[in-house]
Every structure is written in structure tokens, then in C-alpha cells.
Amino acid sequence: MKLPKKIKRYCPYCNTHTEQKVDIVSTGHKRGTLKRGSLTRAKKRHAMPGMGNKGKWGSKPAVKSWNRKTKTTTRKTIIYTCQKCKKSTQSKKSRRVSKILFEEKEK
Numbered sequence: 001m002k003l004p005k006k007i008k009r010y011c012p013y014c015n016t017h018t019e020q021k022v023d024i025v026s027t028g029h030k031r032g033t034l035k036r037g038s039l040t041r042a043k044k045r046h047a048m049p050g051m052g053n054k055g056k057w058g059s060k061p062a063v064k065s066w067n068r069k070t071k072t073t074t075r076k077t078i079i080y081t082c083q084k085c086k087k088s089t090q091s092k093k094s095r096r097v098s099k100i101l102f103e104e105k106e107k
């Protein structure tokens with residue numbers, strides 16, 4: 001899917017149409033997810049005192065059997081940033097795309 005880098009769109013803050021920068025909302029990094037059996041979770045419980053792991057935390061089940069991916073596309077939300085007031089609005093609907101390409105508008 002191709003999108004222009006800049007688009008003229010209504011800005012609810014300026015109450016007019018302004019030039020707005022198009023971008024994808026980044027998924028960011030994982031926060032606050034402490035998985036069962038993870039070392040960081042054990043450390044938080046102070047269950048792992050001292051040095052070394054004593055052969056306790058290394059083994060994990062084989063990932064090969066459940067490492068299958070069915071969906072080739074991901075849901076992406078588009079964010080519009082107003083160039084005038086620097087405020088941004090997200091599109092109400094996200095869409096499934098494999099890749100979003102930004103192209104310069106030629107004039």
C-alpha cells in the first residue's frame with residue numbers, strides 16, 4: 001500500500017484543513033509483560049538470589065512445533081500530525097496491510 005508523505009486534511013484543533021504528516025503508529029516495545037518462568041520475573045520475586053542460575057532457568061520447551069505463522073499482514077493504524085499546531089489524530093479504522101510505503105508527492 002502506498003501513501004503520500006503529506007496530505008491535506010481536516011484538523012479538529014485548528015478547525016480548518018491543514019497540511020499533515022502521515023505516519024504509522026509504532027507498536028513500540030513490550031512493557032510490563034512478565035512471562036511465567038522468565039528470569040526477570042523470578043528476579044522480581046527475589047527467587048533467584050546470588051550468582052549464577054544453578055541450571056534452573058535455562059530449559060524451555062521446543063518452539064518448533066508452535067512456531068507457525070498464519071497471517072502475513074498486520075493491522076496498522078495511520079497517524080496524522082498537523083504541521084501547524086503539531087497535534088496528531090489517528091485514523092478511526094485500522095487496516096490490514098503487509099507494508100506501507102511512503103512516497104513523495106511530485107509537483
Ligand SMILES: [Zn+2]
Nearest residue numbers: 011014082085
Ligand atoms: Zn492543527
